[in-house]
Amino acid sequence: METTTTELKGDVTAASDDCQKIISILEMIIDDEATSDDQTYFYKHLEECANCFEAHRHQKMLKDFLKLNVKRKDAPASLISTIKKIVQETV
Amino acid sequence: MSEEKANKLSKEEKDRRFEAELMPVIGPLYNFAFRLTLDEDDANDLVQETYLKAYRFFDYFEQGTNAKAWLFRILKNSFINDFRKKSKQPAKVDYNEVESYYNTEDVEGEGEMAATSDMRSQAVQELIGDEVASALNSLPVDFRTVIILCDLEGFTYEEMAKILDIPIGTVRSRLHRARNFLKEKLEKYARTMGYDADSETEE
Numbered sequence: 176m177e178t179t180t181t182e183l184k185g186d187v188t189a190a191s192d193d194c195q196k197i198i199s200i201l202e203m204i205i206d207d208e209a210t211s212d213d214q215t216y217f218y219k220h221l222e223e224c225a226n227c228f229e230a231h232r233h234q235k236m237l238k239d240f241l242k243l244n245v246k247r248k249d250a251p252a253s254l255i256s257t258i259k260k261i262v263q264e265t266v
Numbered sequence: 267m268s269e270e271k272a273n274k275l276s277k278e279e280k281d282r283r284f285e286a287e288l289m290p291v292i293g294p295l296y297n298f299a300f301r302l303t304l305d306e307d308d309a310n311d312l313v314q315e316t317y318l319k320a321y322r323f324f325d326y327f328e329q330g331t332n333a334k335a336w337l338f339r340i341l342k343n344s345f346i347n348d349f350r351k352k353s354k355q356p357a358k359v360d361y362n363e364v365e366s367y368y369n370t371e372d373v374e375g376e377g378e379m380a381a382t383s384d385m386r387s388q389a390v391q392e393l394i395g396d397e398v399a400s401a402l403n404s405l406p407v408d409f410r411t412v413i414i415l416c417d418l419e420g421f422t423y424e425e426m427a428k429i430l431d432i433p434i435g436t437v438r439s440r441l442h443r444a445r446n447f448l449k450e451k452l453e454k455y456a457r458t459m460g461y462d463a464d465s466e467t468e469e
């Protein structure tokens with residue numbers, strides 16, 4: 176990022192660069208795909224940034240919500256027996 | 267454990283292994299097929315076809331490796347090659363809408379539905395389930411797929427990349443877009459369920 180705008184934005188510029196990185200790895204954190212370095216960096220930032228804390232909470236909520244509320248469609252028993260039968264008859 | 271080649275198996279032994287290693291995946295596999303086709307008969311056909319292909323190529327399957335990912339991959343290929351053309355797709359999604367939502371993420375409504383948050387009855391739960399399903403079904407199939415693979419089935423990005431034959435970067439961007447779309451659709455239901463309050467959903 177340009178440093179020439181620092182006067183205008185003050186500390187916010189530095190903070191928002193950090194926040195941008197946090198947001199860019201947010202989903203990897205949620206999906207348990209982030210490196211341990213990233214995790215450390217991430218959770219440390221969350222302790223001092225309410226916005227990112229909220230963003231994380233929100234994103235995790237969505238994942239938990241889906242997991243909990245998308246109903247699974249069960250395979251019919253007839254399908255299972257059909258497959259076993261066909262397989263056994265296959266030479 | 268002998269190092270004997272799998273293709274020297276007797277039919278009996280092959281069938282036994284096939285059942286033991288692949289049949290337990292039928293639940294998630296059928297669910298995946300149904301979420302892709304949105305039709306019970308098509309899901310039946312797709313799963314059956316998948317297992318027959320898997321049986322035919324079972325000699326190439328390395329015992330003890332990821333049977334679930336292998337079957338999901340076969341099913342997804344069958345879906346693309348044989349089903350996608352003929353099956354009816356849900357209404358097209360306005361991508362501009364999806365994109366513009368991404369830019370206004372921080373628009374937060376007040377908890378106008380907070381009053382209903384104590385209605386945690388079975389009926390409400392079922393209603394929510396239906397709403398979530400229809401929100402999910404309204405996604406383009408590529409987006410729906412990554413949500414199911416990641417959030418429901420718990421596949422890693424790398425496994426998803428292999429199942430879908432796309433780079434990990436594409437997996438990530440599809441997930442991101444799919445989630446932004448769902449967030450918008452589901453926001454009010456999440457609020458109704460009181461998820462907006464401090465809900466402890468630790469695993």
Ligand SMILES: [Zn+2]
Nearest residue numbers: 194224226227
């Ligand atoms: Zn931040």
